[in-house]
Amino acid sequence: xxxxxxxxxxxxxxxxxxxxxxxxxxxxxxxxxxxxxxxxxxxxxxxxxxxxxxxxxxxxxxxxxxxxxxxxxxxxxxxxxxxxxxxxxxxxxxxxxxxxxxxxxxxxxxxxxxxxxxxxxxxxxxxxxxxxxxxxxxxx
Numbered sequence: 001x002x003x004x005x006x007x008x009x010x011x012x013x014x015x016x017x018x019x020x021x022x023x024x025x026x027x028x029x030x031x032x033x034x035x036x037x038x039x040x041x042x043x044x045x046x047x048x049x050x051x052x053x054x055x056x057x058x059x060x061x062x063x064x065x066x067x068x069x070x071x072x073x074x075x076x077x078x079x080x081x082x083x084x085x086x087x088x089x090x091x092x093x094x095x096x097x098x099x100x101x102x103x104x105x106x107x108x109x110x111x112x113x114x115x116x117x118x119x120x121x122x123x124x125x126x127x128x129x130x131x132x133x134x135x136x137x138x139x140x
Contacts, residue, residue, distance in 0.1 A: 030042055030066075031066075031067075031068055031071070031103045031113045031114065031115060032106070032112060032113070032114050032115070033047065033071070033100055033114065033115045033118075033138065034106065034108075034114050034138065034139070034140030035047065035048065036048050036051035038108060038140060040106075040109070040112065040114070042066065043061075043063045043066055043071075043073075044061060045059070045060070045061050046058065046059050046061065047061065049077075049118070049136065053086065054080075055079065055080040055082065055086055055089075056077065056078070056079045056080070056127075057077075057078050058075050058076065058077055058078070058096065058098060059075060059076045059078050059093070060075045060076050061073045061074075061075040061098065062074055062075060068103065068113075069101070069103065070099055070100060070101045070115075071099070071100040071115065072097075072098065072099050072100075073097075073098040073099075074095070074096070074097050074098065075095075075096060075098060076093040076094065076095060076096060077093070077094045077096040077120060077122070077126075077127070078091050078092070078093050078094075079091065079092055079094065079127045080092075081127070081128075092127070094122055094124070094125055094126050094127060095122070095123055095124055095125075096120050096121065096122055096123075096126075097120070097121045097122075097123060098118070098119070098120060099118075099119040099120075099121075100115035100117070100118055100119075100138075101115060101116070101117045101118075101119060102115065102116040102117040103115055103116065104116040106140055107140070108140065114138070114140050115138060116137065116138055117135060117136070117137060117138060118135070118136045118138050119133070119134070119135045119136075120133065120134050120135075120136075121133045
């Protein structure tokens with residue numbers, strides 16, 4: 001329960017958890033990113049990376065492009081420093097450049113393409129446990 005409270009306090013609830021008028025309706029041929037609730041998103045303003053514990057997410061995402069091969073945004077990576085342990089840790093924000101890549105068929109909806117990879121690059125400070133660039137395989 002502590003993790004859920006921390007996630008809510010940090011504003012890391014995925015875009016599907018609250019109505020957002022800034023998310024356009026998705027055309028059937030548009031590539032999506034799948035959130036922690038297995039919902040298709042297009043240009044979300046927030047995206048939870050650590051679905052299991054809520055200790056890392058993206059906020060304030062501003063998308064400069066969203067296309068058939070990739071999507072590019074800038075925003076903040078909000079990460080729990082887990083010091084002295086995660087339940088008592090502090091969420092810290094780091095400027096980040098985001099790139100969604102590798103569209104593939106979404107198993108839940110075989111007629112829909114979803115991005116299969118999330119790439120983050122930190123132009124300045126970053127979480128101490130991460131290198132300047134990190135790539136995650138997205139599930140869905």
